[in-house]
Amino acid sequence: MIKVAASILACDLARLADEVKRVEKHVDMIHFDVMDGHFVPNISFGLPVLKALRKETKLPISVHLMITNPEDYVDRFIEEGSDIIAVHYETAPHLxxxxxxxxxxxAQAFVAINPHTPVFLLSDIIMDIDGVLVMSVNPGFSGQRFIARSLEKIRNLRKMVKELGLETEIMVDGGVNEENASILIKNGATILVMGYGIFKNENYVELVRSIKQERGEFAD
Incomplete structure (x- = not known):
C-alpha cells in the first residue's frame, strides 16, 4: 500500500489544528520538518509545536530532523510524540x-539522504533501519522543483532492498506532485511526502485517492 504524508510546512500555520483535521481522513501520516538554520538555510518547527500537534491528531507523525547533532534531540522528539524519526546520513557520525x-x-528509524549523497553509502546501515528518506530537492524550503536524477536513486535503493529481502520503506520528499507521483511509485517509492499538493490543492482528495491506487513494478 502506497502511503501519503502531509507536510505541514505548506499548511496555514495560523490554523494548524484545523488544517490537520481537514486532511487527516485522507492521508496516512503527518510530516513534520525540523530545521535549525545551520544544516539547512532555514528555521522551522521545534518541540513545542510537535507537542501541540500530537494532541490534535492520532495519525502517525514522521519527524525529519534537518539539524546538526541529531543525537542530542531524538529522545525529546520521541517523548513528544514522534512515530518516525528521520536523521540525516550527512549529520550523524555514529549512525x-x-x-x-x-x-x-x-519509534521507527529512517535515514535521510541529500540529493548529492549516493545510495550505496547506505549498504552498511540498511539492515538496521525501517526506512530511507530520499530528498529529491535540496532540503530547507518547501515548493522546490523535483530533481530528476532522484528517480535513479530511488530505483537503485529499491533494488538494494529487494535483493536483501527487506521491507524497508522508501519515502520521497521534495517536489512531489500529480505529475510525478506515478513514476515515483513505479520506481520504488512507498511513501510520498506532499505539502503544496495537499494543503494548497483544492483537488487533493482525488489526488491522494489516485496515488493509493498505484502499484509499483516492485510490488508483490
Whole structure:
C-alpha cells in the first residue's frame, strides 16, 4: 500500500489544528520538518509545536530532523510524540548507534539522504533501519522543483532492498506532485511526502485517492 504524508510546512500555520483535521481522513501520516538554520538555510518547527500537534491528531507523525547533532534531540522528539524519526546520513557520525537508540525508544528509524549523497553509502546501515528518506530537492524550503536524477536513486535503493529481502520503506520528499507521483511509485517509492499538493490543492482528495491506487513494478 502506497502511503501519503502531509507536510505541514505548506499548511496555514495560523490554523494548524484545523488544517490537520481537514486532511487527516485522507492521508496516512503527518510530516513534520525540523530545521535549525545551520544544516539547512532555514528555521522551522521545534518541540513545542510537535507537542501541540500530537494532541490534535492520532495519525502517525514522521519527524525529519534537518539539524546538526541529531543525537542530542531524538529522545525529546520521541517523548513528544514522534512515530518516525528521520536523521540525516550527512549529520550523524555514529549512525548505527543513533538508529538503534531511536528504535529502542519505540519509534521507527529512517535515514535521510541529500540529493548529492549516493545510495550505496547506505549498504552498511540498511539492515538496521525501517526506512530511507530520499530528498529529491535540496532540503530547507518547501515548493522546490523535483530533481530528476532522484528517480535513479530511488530505483537503485529499491533494488538494494529487494535483493536483501527487506521491507524497508522508501519515502520521497521534495517536489512531489500529480505529475510525478506515478513514476515515483513505479520506481520504488512507498511513501510520498506532499505539502503544496495537499494543503494548497483544492483537488487533493482525488489526488491522494489516485496515488493509493498505484502499484509499483516492485510490488508483490
Amino acid at each position: 548505527h548507534r543513533l538508529v538503534h537508540k531511536i528504535r529502542d525508544m519505540g
